[in-house]
Amino acid sequence: MTQQPLFSESAIDAPRPIKVVVVGAGFSGIIAGIRFLQRVKNVELTIYEALNGVGGTWFANRYPGLACDIPSHCYQLTFHEKTDWSSFYVQGPEILAYLETVVDKYNLRPFIKLEHRLTSAIWSEDTGKWNLTIQRPSTDSANQVEEFQTDADVLFTGIGGLSRWKWPDVKGLHSFKGKIIHSAKWETGEGDPAGPWEDTVQSWKDKKVGVIGVGSSALQIVPALQPKVQLLRNYVRGQTWISFPFLGDRAEQLGMGTTETNYKFTDKDKERFRDPAYYKDFRRDLESDLNSLHVVTLKGHPMQEGGRTTFKADMLKRLEPRPDIAEHLIPDFPICCRRLTPGPGYLEALCQDNVEFIPTEIEQILPNGIETVDGKIDELDVIVCATGFDTSFQLPFPIIGRGGVQLSEKYKPHPKTYLSVAVDGFPNWFQSLGPNAAVGSGSLLIVIERQVDYAVEATLKLQREHLKSMEVKTEAVEDWDAYLEHHFEKTVFSEKCRSWYKQGLSEGRVVALWPGSCLHAVRALEHPRWEDYTYESLNGHKNRFFWAGNGTTVAEETPGADRAWYLSQVDFPPVPLHQA
Known part of the structure; x- marks a missing residue:
């Protein structure tokens, strides 16, 4: 029997190949595509989108009057600003056009496979990979579909809680x-x-x-x-x-009328917004x-x-x-x-x-x-x-984790997650807009950005430390579930009213909302608690320092590389104005 080497023979910072599959090309999938490609080296990335266009809900929905119900200037990415929104509450086609410009700016289209629908995801304990079945239009007939198999070291889903519509239960x-x-x-x-x-x-x-x-x-x-x-x-x-309309002090700044239901930005407004400091x-x-x-x-x-x-x-x-x-x-x-x-x-x-x-x-x-x-x-x-959605988070395809456990069963009688991004029994899987990920107030997009950041950091840990899998602990999930239960008792969400926050019921468990403010979610996801996870090493390596490699760095092994890179990353401390 061949004995496994105690340590990796590569440089400590040489990234091992890692394959990431993203499901969905809405806001979540687009942000994920950008950040995984930016931050994870030696990554093979594919984004599978079931529809025949990017944009997620903004592509799927085309009903009359479709619009965002928070201010347009708050419904954009932190790193891709748009200064020429047409109105305070912007129409759906304009948001879709914005998303398409983001996809093109960051050259994501080569990584996106349209009309490719995930139909099953099964965790392989032997390989430490997700085995995925993808359905796509057949190359033989325009009216038929075909399936193929692929796999992923990391699975990231951005499916959305209101993406599964259904006809209302009305007789006849x-x-x-x-x-x-x-x-x-x-x-x-x-x-x-x-x-x-x-x-x-x-x-x-x-x-x-x-x-x-x-x-x-x-x-x-x-x-x-x-x-x-x-x-x-x-x-x-x-x-x-x-x-x-949510206008606040900005109404006076722009000369908006206080009785308008949806202010249309003037050419003068847009000219002001072109000033970076003002905007x-x-x-x-x-x-x-x-x-x-x-x-x-x-x-x-x-x-x-x-x-x-x-x-x-x-x-x-x-x-x-x-x-x-x-x-x-x-x-x-x-x-x-x-x-x-x-x-x-x-x-x-x-x-x-x-x-x-x-x-x-x-x-x-x-x-x-x-x-x-x-x-x-x-x-x-x-x-x-204009009603009828499946808000149970029961997905229309099986996700099967460790030991054959099905996510559909795991989410009964109500979904339980860890910080809405991970589930025990489902290693190397992260999600955005899952159970308890939406916000009752504030910017949803900054929460999505931070959920993506979390998944990217987890992927970097898997890659950096040569890990086969990372899986959140059951006790961490249970503790978070208890925190949820405690928090919502203090809020109006637990009052009697029919809402998709509670799976369309008047009373019951709040399954859609984050237990706190938008800013609370941002802080909670900012510094991952890696101690809440269990880990498996690649190829059965037992020494926790296997990842330390051969004692060198990539810069030392690469001719002409910068071997003083740390001088470009200096954190200069501020000098006190007055000496003690």
Whole structure:
């Protein structure tokens, strides 16, 4: 039997080859592609995207009115600023165009495989790799698919908690003889489905349209369709808070009107933003304000109570022509209990003559329309389901970890993770936007960036220390789960309101949100606790210093290399102004 060498024969800083697979080419996958290529040497990277374009949710969603519900200047990467956003709450196509410019700037397209869907991921304890099955269009027929096998030393998934839509559970849904459309799969059969949504509703001016839902999608679809249809009926089961536009002190800086629901930036505004110093201060102040709202989510906090009073007064004012709608729509639960959105134009659209607000429960869908529980039948030509998502984090394909454990079982009765990025029993797998990764306030993108940073640091550790695997300890997962349970008791998220934060339930476990503020998440992920993991060495090496190598560095083994590189990395301490 050949005896394993005690130490590596390579230089201490010679990176071993490592293969990384990223699943998804939305914000998470794009950021991951950039950072893995930037920071991990000798890496083989592939990004698999199920759709036929980059952008994730911003590519998949094409419904009327699609927009971001936080300020556009806060919805961009820290390292790729855009100064010419068209409006305060920017439309979806503009965000998609932004993401495409990021992909092109960092030359990611050669690493992205479109229309490649992950259908299974199985951990191999023998090889210390993830065995992956990928489905793609067949080279033999345009209407068929084929599968192939590949593997990865590190698997990173950026799938998203709201990427799996489903039809709402309504009796007779598919008996409807007119057009029935889900907001997450906007297909009308008219015009170019890949083009602007306006091209698909040109013939709707004589149509009666029903929109089911009062979530963020419905709040955008209703005002977008209202001017283009004969009659719009909005079927609303629950209640929701509508916030006024988040402008703060920036309104005065730019001369914005205080009554505007979505300010359009002028050429003068954009010219100001071209000044790097001005733009830096503008964005920093705006994002700082956004990140200061966490206290609103705490039970009994003065800002929670004050916000509730302010939002109610604003909604009553905007619904002045229709006080009956205000009576049904304004909640009795705290603000932020379910996702808070500005919904530009939604309340105003409800007050238009061609809109009917229907708070009565739906009994069933009929071939010609919708019947409500009071027996009333509304005839319709088009039904839009702006509701219905699988928020259980049960993925549509198997992920099988150590010992054959399935992630779907691991996530019952509710998902348990470690800092939302790792799961015990699933070595070398990291994720963004998994369970408890979203934020109730603040910038989601900075959290995604830090989740990617965490995965990159873990990969560097695997590579640097010649490790076969790293797996988070079960006790660390259990401790984090206990922390979650304790935290949410103090927040309005645990109050009674139907929300995707709680898997679409009125009460129960909060599975979607980070237990703290956005800034809290950034700090928590900043310095990984490697002691919370267990490790296996490559090829069964027992000496923990195997990675120390042959006693040299790459610079010493490379002719002409810089052997005083540390002089370019000096951290000069500040000199005190006054000597003691």
